[in-house]
Amino acid sequence: MTLYFTGASGQVGRAMGALSPHAVGLTRRDVDLAGDVVDLRSFFSTPPPPHSVLINLAAYTAVDDAEAQENRELVHRINAIAPGELARQSQELGMAMIQVSTEYVLSGRREKGQCNPTTETPAPLSYYGQSKWEGEQAALAYGAHVVRTSWVYTGPRNSGRDFVKTMADLAGRGIDPNVVNDQWGRPTYAPHLAGGLGEMARALAGQHEAVVPADIPQVLHCAGSGEPITWYELATASFAAAGYDSQRVTGIPTSEYPTPAKRPLNAALCVDEWERLGLAPLPAWQAGLAKAMQ
Template sequence: MSVLVFGASGQVGRALLRLRPDFVPVGRALADLAVAGSVDSFLLTPPSPVEAIVNLAAFTAVDDAEKPENASAVHQVNAVAPGRMASWAWAHGVPMLHVSTDYVFPGTLPVGWENPVDGQPAPVNAYGRSKLEGERQVLNFGGRVVRTGWVYDAESRNFATTMVRLARSGVNPTVVDDQYGRPTHASVLAAELAAMVDGKRTAAISHVTGSGPVTTWCGFAREIFATIGHDPRRVKAVPSSEYPTPAHRPRNSTLQIPASGLPAWRDSLRAALG
């Protein structure tokens, strides 16, 4: 029996396979989620009897998702493909976990409030809308959804490694200071997903991020600078209005998480970069 992991080459996928090397990665060569019918074709003859499906694959380039030429790929990867996985899983009595995003929320809650699991989604960009449609498809077929946000590791190209590179290159970055959330190390999410596969978490929708105080992207950047021994004051704070992007970002996408059990994001950051 095998646990299939779609999107295994990404940050969370690599962390999950390090934790559970018995899981089976499904890469683009086996199933290109941007191509209609690829999931169905792959699942016609899976590599072995399937015990569970974990979907980590996504079109995550938020600004690129706004481009008309990417609309089809965004819809296929983030909405259609998860639905096809969930449909197959439901038909074969196999559990499915699908990773989604804090960007399904509009970000309009007052700062200090957190978006609950049963909160009302209302995405403000194309990426969020496609991920919400994927959620709905998965839930319709009895799958489970795991929302997260601000994911990073110390190896990939992401916000954290970009800040490390800028700090060590002598660059003083300008970072928005009015978008709120909590960072999530990939290993934290991977550990929760492994527990869910093992049946230790059964909720239809879960929120998983690092725990601890809510921060901003600027606050996160300053913490990164401090962690690797650089002056955090080198990071200049600006409002989003001074850093326009093609995709609108939610102001407060903080996810409500359990009161205990998830590592503090600052501790995870120090372990990753310290």
């Protein structure tokens, strides 16, 4: 199998490159998803090898900035239009494709303690979520598979930003944050997600010992295992893992922390179908957090 992935400079892309050094990472210089024409085929001077798989990790992920009217055309191009073009061209090139999506496509209205199955009808609350939902539909129309994930982080080693890194930075700077305690989800350590996506790619290529390509559903959820938690719980755990007093974090309701983009309150993804298929469950979020802080 030859694995190709877009978004090579993003946090999951960097993790994918470190985990799979023989995979081919594509940056915006290789394939510009924000351009008027998305041309994956021009990257290949010869057809890709048999059993090749493309993972689209590239996305516009600044959730609140996506709400601004002046950013919407760019968000739409990257998140809604480009996945369909990548899927169409992958199909023409004979490659399987995985479109990575997000819990933001869901409404999050399920009761606390319930998880959102892959059959949950998408009902995005934000423009970012809407654009990702449109991207899912566009990719599925050309035979791609969709994998939704949630609350992705790398931690202090992240050259960009993520929640765990932010909490560790605040702790070190002596800032005591207020963090929402009524939004639920599954934190996902970027290297663990990269490993799960790589395993699914091998399955799609027919190179998995337990999974037959024809058995793989078009939509799957892949996120950190363990019980869903709140952002407040992740914040307190991040403070403690960084060696600081977790009681410095104060829990507040979402109503006291307004944001331009509305968040799903219960964003916990059901991940049992991933394991039932024969793919290895991702480690629990506590294991990921411990790795992130090493």
